[in-house]
Amino acid sequence: MTDIRLTNTLTRQVEVFEPLVAGQVGVYLCGPTVYDLAHLGNARSAVNFDMLHRLLRHDFGVENVTFVRNITDVDDKIIARSIESGKPIGELTAASTQDYLDDLDALSVLGVTNMPRATEYIAEMIAMIEVLIAKGHAYVASDGNVLFHVPSMPDYGQLSRRSQDDIIAGARVEISASKRDASDFVLWKPKKDDEPASAAFESPWGLGRPGWHIECSAMSKSILGDVFDIHAGGNDLIFPHHENEIAQSRCANESAHMAKTWLHNGMLMVEGQKMSKSLGNFFTVRDLLGQGHRGETLRLALLSGHYRAPLDFTQAKLTEAKNRLDSWYRAWNGATPATDVPAAVLTAVRDDLNTPQAFAEIDTLKGNPAELAAAAQFLGLLNLSPEDWFQGGGSADDLTADAIDALIVERADAKKSKNFGRADEIRDQLTEAGVVLEDSAGGTTWRRG
Numbered sequence: 001m002t003d004i005r006l007t008n009t010l011t012r013q014v015e016v017f018e019p020l021v022a023g024q025v026g027v028y029l030c031g032p033t034v035y036d037l038a039h040l041g042n043a044r045s046a047v048n049f050d051m052l053h054r055l056l057r058h059d060f061g062v063e064n065v066t067f068v069r070n071i072t073d074v075d076d077k078i079i080a081r082s083i084e085s086g087k088p089i090g091e092l093t094a095a096s097t098q099d100y101l102d103d104l105d106a107l108s109v110l111g112v113t114n115m116p117r118a119t120e121y122i123a124e125m126i127a128m129i130e131v132l133i134a135k136g137h138a139y140v141a142s143d144g145n146v147l148f149h150v151p152s153m154p155d156y157g158q159l160s161r162r163s164q165d166d167i168i169a170g171a172r173v174e175i176s177a178s179k180r181d182a183s184d185f186v187l188w189k190p191k192k193d194d195e196p197a198s199a200a201f202e203s204p205w206g207l208g209r210p211g212w213h214i215e216c217s218a219m220s221k222s223i224l225g226d227v228f229d230i231h232a233g234g235n236d237l238i239f240p241h242h243e244n245e246i247a248q249s250r251c252a253n254e255s256a257h258m259a260k261t262w263l264h265n266g267m268l269m270v271e272g273q274k275m276s277k278s279l280g281n282f283f284t285v286r287d288l289l290g291q292g293h294r295g296e297t298l299r300l301a302l303l304s305g306h307y308r309a310p311l312d313f314t315q316a317k318l319t320e321a322k323n324r325l326d327s328w329y330r331a332w333n334g335a336t337p338a339t340d341v342p343a344a345v346l347t348a349v350r351d352d353l354n355t356p357q358a359f360a361e362i363d364t365l366k367g368n369p370a371e372l373a374a375a376a377q378f379l380g381l382l383n384l385s386p387e388d389w390f391q392g393g394g395s396a397d398d399l400t401a402d403a404i405d406a407l408i409v410e411r412a413d414a415k416k417s418k419n420f421g422r423a424d425e426i427r428d429q430l431t432e433a434g435v436v437l438e439d440s441a442g443g444t445t446w447r448r449g
């Protein structure tokens with residue numbers, strides 16, 4: 001079997017992956033903060049590391065891989081959204097978690113072994129903070145915050161390789177008079193007067209809630225142990241989040257490592273620009289599915305570049321992904337997949353998750369439908385029957401049945417409020433998409449023309 005080789009951010013080297021315990025692999029991937037729909041950047045991280053999950057399950061066996069992806073369900077943004085929307089925190093985070101899982105399902109991301117929610121591990125976080133205080137790595141500040149004292153760890157900063165000056169500059173936004181050092185960061189913060197009681201937990205330091213970084217240190221320790229194989233996330237998490245996770249875990253556990261291998265995916269851009277709400281190029285997974293793009297098309301587009309490189313997500317890339325899938329579905333035509341994944345495809349994925357190379361290999365298998373299917377399904381693609389792919393509104397230009405229904409409801413509402421311009425506009429849009437409307441006394445029915 002070819003070795004799995006991975007680029008370890010900690011050493012900046014491509015390394016042959018060897019688990020700490022032979023034959024057993026533990027992975028921790030930082031999951032979402034649940035208050036809003038997942039955007040394409042969130043989707044990229046989930047899909048890229050789903051490829052790692054699939055490879056590890058293939059090579060080590062499903063029962064030998066523990067893949068943890070957490071849910072952050074206590075956070076400033078969650079509290080703000082709860083106050084703004086009038087929805088209780090528990091209701092907001094439960095609905096948002098379900099939306100996230102539905103989106104991942106559409107993108108054919110495998111279910112994880114463990115999905116710990118931060119609010120279920122408060123006791124473990126408190127225990128870890130108490131250890132850090134006892135060992136002289138943390139202190140209770142005069143304003144009630146419990147802070148990690150960065151200078152207490154001489155080799156802090158190895159993952160991001162930042163100088164002490166950079167760290168202080170980066171921490172400037174958080175500088176408060178009560179900090180012993182500008183780079184110290186929060187482990188536990190006291191409840192503010194205007195915050196709801198449901199966001200606060202009892203602790204030895206009074207009512208309050210954990211800082212974000214301590215969540216992952218406590219949950220990974222509980223499930224995977226003091227030191228585990230792989231920690232993954234987006235490269236925007238390297239500093240401060242992952243650096244601070246390492247500081248907390250290593251100092252509390254007195255270990256040389258938190259995780260042996262650190263993997264980070266590159267940033268996602270849209271049409272050459274950073275995705276942002278102000279630029280109007282901010283897309284959620286839901287937006288693109290609603291426009292009629294298939295989950296598999298989005299998945300292939302997200303895996304079309306190497307995970308470590310920045311990915312420019314463009315309309316052209318979506319069209320390319322759709323065309324490639326069309327050609328694979330056509331070549332496959334429903335043949336029984338081969339038992340083994342073709343060696344060239346496995347070799348590509350074992351080589352630092354080189355999915356672009358794996359796709360190029362699949363392109364060469366069009367004369368061998370059984371091998372093509374085995375390869376594509378290993379990559380989480382060709383999950384539909386060819387009939388469903390071609391007849392179920394597979395074209396990027398086609399609207400999904402749900403989208404058509406929604407437009408028909410909107411058109412009826414527009415007519416009711418005498419907004420005939422909008423009603424006509426919707427009819428034109430549907431006509432252009434090949435949808436024929438039939439109005440009758442009983443309402444509007446539709447069929448594809």
Ligand SMILES: [Zn+2]
Nearest residue numbers: 030031216241
């Ligand atoms: Zn984390």
